Amino acid sequence: xxxxxxxxxxxxxxxxxxxxxxxxxxxxxxxxxxxxxxxxxxxxxxxxxxxxxxxxxxxxxxxxxxxxxxxxxxxxxxxxxxxxxxxxxxxxxxxxxxxxxxxxxxxxxxxxxxxxxxxxxxxxxxxxxxxxxxxxxxxxxxxxxxxxxxxxxxxxxxxxxxxxxxxxxxxxxxxxxxxxxxxxxxxxxxxxxxxxxxxxxxxxxxxxxxxxxxxxxxxxxxxxxxxxxxxxxxxxxxxxxxxxxxxxxxxxxxxxxxxxxxxxxxxxxxxxxxxxxxxxxxxxxxxxxxxxxxxxxxxxxxxxxxxxxxxxxxxxxxxxxxxxxxxxxxxxxxxxxxxxxxxxxxxxxxxxxxxxxxxxxxxxxxxxxxxxxxxxxxxxxxxxxxxxxxxxxxxxxxxxxxxxxxxxxxxxxxxxxxxxxxxxxxxxxxxxxxxxxxxxxxxxxxxxxx
Amino acid sequence: xxxxxxxxxxxxxxxxxxxxxxxxxxxxxxxxxxxxxxxxxxxxxxxxxxxxxxxxxxxxxxxxxxxxxxxxxxxxxxxxxxxxxxxxxxxxxxxxxxxxxxxxxxxxxxxxxxxxxxxxxxxxxxxxxxxxxxxxxxxxxxxxxxxxxxxxxxxxxxxxxxxxxxxxxxxxxxxxxxxxxxxxxxxxxxxxxxxxxxxxxxxxxxxxxxxxxxxxxxxxxxxxxxxxxxxxxxxxxxxxxxxxxxxxxxxxxxxxxxxxxxxxxxxxxxxxxxxxxxxxxxxxxxxxxxxxxxxxxxxxxxxxxxxxxxxxxxxxxxxxxxxxxxxxxxxxxxxxxxxxxxxxxxxxxxxxxxxxxxxxxxxxxxxxxxxxxxxxxxxxxxxxxxxxxxxxxxxxxxxxxxxxxxxxxxxxxxxxxxxxxxxxxxxxxxxxxxxxxxxxxxxxxxxxxxxxxxxxxxxxxxxxxxxxxxxxxxxxxxxxxxxx
Numbered sequence: 001x002x003x004x005x006x007x008x009x010x011x012x013x014x015x016x017x018x019x020x021x022x023x024x025x026x027x028x029x030x031x032x033x034x035x036x037x038x039x040x041x042x043x044x045x046x047x048x049x050x051x052x053x054x055x056x057x058x059x060x061x062x063x064x065x066x067x068x069x070x071x072x073x074x075x076x077x078x079x080x081x082x083x084x085x086x087x088x089x090x091x092x093x094x095x096x097x098x099x100x101x102x103x104x105x106x107x108x109x110x111x112x113x114x115x116x117x118x119x120x121x122x123x124x125x126x127x128x129x130x131x132x133x134x135x136x137x138x139x140x141x142x143x144x145x146x147x148x149x150x151x152x153x154x155x156x157x158x159x160x161x162x163x164x165x166x167x168x169x170x171x172x173x174x175x176x177x178x179x180x181x182x183x184x185x186x187x188x189x190x191x192x193x194x195x196x197x198x199x200x201x202x203x204x205x206x207x208x209x210x211x212x213x214x215x216x217x218x219x220x221x222x223x224x225x226x227x228x229x230x231x232x233x234x235x236x237x238x239x240x241x242x243x244x245x246x247x248x249x250x251x252x253x254x255x256x257x258x259x260x261x262x263x264x265x266x267x268x269x270x271x272x273x274x275x276x277x278x279x280x281x282x283x284x285x286x287x288x289x290x291x292x293x294x295x296x297x298x299x300x301x302x303x304x305x306x307x308x309x310x311x312x313x314x315x316x317x318x319x320x321x322x323x324x325x326x327x328x329x330x331x332x333x334x335x336x337x338x339x340x341x342x343x344x345x346x347x348x349x350x351x352x353x354x355x356x357x358x359x360x361x362x363x364x365x366x367x368x369x370x371x372x373x374x375x376x377x378x379x380x381x382x383x384x385x386x387x388x389x390x391x392x393x394x395x396x397x398x399x400x401x402x403x404x405x406x407x408x409x410x411x412x413x414x415x416x417x418x419x420x421x422x423x424x425x426x427x428x429x430x431x432x433x434x435x436x437x438x439x440x441x442x443x444x445x446x447x448x449x450x
Numbered sequence: 451x452x453x454x455x456x457x458x459x460x461x462x463x464x465x466x467x468x469x470x471x472x473x474x475x476x477x478x479x480x481x482x483x484x485x486x487x488x489x490x491x492x493x494x495x496x497x498x499x500x501x502x503x504x505x506x507x508x509x510x511x512x513x514x515x516x517x518x519x520x521x522x523x524x525x526x527x528x529x530x531x532x533x534x535x536x537x538x539x540x541x542x543x544x545x546x547x548x549x550x551x552x553x554x555x556x557x558x559x560x561x562x563x564x565x566x567x568x569x570x571x572x573x574x575x576x577x578x579x580x581x582x583x584x585x586x587x588x589x590x591x592x593x594x595x596x597x598x599x600x601x602x603x604x605x606x607x608x609x610x611x612x613x614x615x616x617x618x619x620x621x622x623x624x625x626x627x628x629x630x631x632x633x634x635x636x637x638x639x640x641x642x643x644x645x646x647x648x649x650x651x652x653x654x655x656x657x658x659x660x661x662x663x664x665x666x667x668x669x670x671x672x673x674x675x676x677x678x679x680x681x682x683x684x685x686x687x688x689x690x691x692x693x694x695x696x697x698x699x700x701x702x703x704x705x706x707x708x709x710x711x712x713x714x715x716x717x718x719x720x721x722x723x724x725x726x727x728x729x730x731x732x733x734x735x736x737x738x739x740x741x742x743x744x745x746x747x748x749x750x751x752x753x754x755x756x757x758x759x760x761x762x763x764x765x766x767x768x769x770x771x772x773x774x775x776x777x778x779x780x781x782x783x784x785x786x787x788x789x790x791x792x793x794x795x796x797x798x799x800x801x802x803x804x805x806x807x808x809x810x811x812x813x814x815x816x817x818x819x820x821x822x823x824x825x826x827x828x829x830x831x832x833x834x835x836x837x838x839x840x841x842x843x844x845x846x847x848x849x850x851x852x853x854x855x856x857x858x859x860x861x862x863x864x865x866x867x868x869x870x871x872x873x874x875x876x877x878x879x880x881x882x883x884x885x886x887x888x889x890x891x892x893x894x895x896x897x898x899x900x901x902x903x904x905x906x907x908x909x910x911x912x913x914x915x916x917x918x919x920x921x922x923x924x925x926x927x928x929x930x931x932x933x934x
Contacts, residue, residue: 002800030677046797060549062564093523094516109519135590138778174774178636274555274779276736299925317630327630334732352497364478
């Protein structure tokens, strides 16, 4: 008997007798013999837990993680601290071994937690409605764009700022490639989207404008002005935001945004090489029936007691099928829970202090690095909160490689996505980074640049 | 369960001034005023109005919430189509190793050799299990895997100049995600009927296949738990017309090491790693939905994929015909990681045993349930089966939903109800291989006993949970989607 299987040979014999067949093989008769594999799968032999443990430790030790090097990498995934309470709650198997709360009466724990998550996302964005989660930041932008198509009924241009995360832009292009609309990238040569360029690009068939602020370089966009020209053209204004920076910054609704989306990884989810993460989506209430994915609503039970259940399901794939607002089924429930616990653990003051620590440390780092010979801020004068771009002499990749050798994941080479910025890299500074780590990075850079 | 527990929301227990997590003192100079670092145009006067609670309040709140859930670790969970098998604890421990959990997604490949090695081998295992050689681990869930495969199909046909292929055929027993994905990928979804025996109606399929057919999406074993015996005839029909066959891999738990989609004619498939290879379902995710495709479709897969160069592994982005990306970063690595641990723990014989025992359990439960319920389709079934409460509806006005709710009172999660749509009053049960004969017997005995209870007892069920039956109509009519 293999691991996790329980029926003894005696059980199996009795079960087969009850079924009325003589062997397990008899149960597979619907599969034609000529389609059978007829050989063992070519995968490695079984490992005991002890052997698997050795194997996994060996593999883990071949990686240089954010815990064995100092991490200044950002670009949509950040090394924020995760309070112990997040793991304690998300580690309760009553949460993590349950599934989608189809049976409301046996899932009030998950349902209430998601209802609270939806409320927290509304508080974080200032918008009216949030869904129960999407996969991650990139497909969240794509789902918002699809929503905008549904809301406007237009089939013209989708305008994306070039300063939006390059991978998010790719996702939007892939998702819309077969839908008859056009994705137009608005250039950001100075590291931000100029509202005048938006004004020049929009027309009465424009579906939406997508801006990210803080943007991929870490700098802030002029959202008010962008939103005004977008909405004047009757297009939907989509904002990709950073949920940690909201501790200090205006919220999406304060900027007049129609649909706000975000990568929620910073809210209590480990870096984990890119996933599972959390896609956040919130919008104005008039768009509620265009929202993709699950929604939890409040109701009462037979005795009038307040409770929660999945609701507005006619939008969803299992009912609407080809007419659904999205094909999403399984979402990121456990990571919505992590985000809710994280935000509650921090509270308003904790979130503000976290955002302020990021802001001050990022500015300190920018000052230290900017003082090095030949190093300059790539976009001087543009405001930033926890991430910024620096320009360095010589080959960026080679410099970053040398800094890795000294124990620093120093930043992301921008040339990989932006050929014009191949002399620059972005540096992200979270509340976890200390003054001595920042000073250490500055010294290491100085030694390599000398 | 204790019905008197408070159901106050976080926002209702909040009290100004309380907090849980405290931050360190700022160790860089704080001489500059905030307004000089962050201009007024962007700075908020106040932080968002989040709840304020102490640590023990937070822990009690969520710990109490957790007790209001059924879960695999507390209850038998025969939710058809969802493969709710045991989630091994060792996976959680290994996933938490800092050498995996603390890896940034944009780190240099040279610092990721252990992770890339694991993912490279995961690609290989999934290729071997499906019989389809090229794998993308990028899709975040099964539905996104379907969508990705349809994007691949669209790109392939565009490349061949066959843009007239606008239709995707979908059996009426298919998951709702199939037609939804087809529409999202710009195709028209066309429904193909099932026969009374529960299999694809070949005549209807023949009538609907044409030069405008792009893809046939088939679930095999299908959602009735039946293996489509004529699968080779079906795939030949599609291939003769130059169309592609997509396998919805939701039901792979029935066929591991027994038959392979690539060997029965599928050109593309997705996996639900969280189902077949036991990622915890997390109260509704995360999942992971990798796809495997034939060699001629490999150029269109999303980038990057993991490749091996000598003894090094690296991410390959240079794929000029790629459809692009369906999400940021590599994929739902945490779930892929658990799937890898599972495949390594079981090995080739263990995986085959999984399917054999899953099919044995399903057939045994089917035989026991048949003692009191209609089972519209002939057996043997594969890993799941669909019973119907239509007899009870006729005789006693008891619906599938009433049975489902009453099961909750006895400590069983309900089966999937009202799906697939082709069976009236459907009760879809998937016991999985990780349950014992004793559990199946106890569940079947309960299901049979419920049948003879007072109808009102069922119609008003459940009776032992923190709430009685929720008013879903009110929830939809007067939507309250947030606390205010």
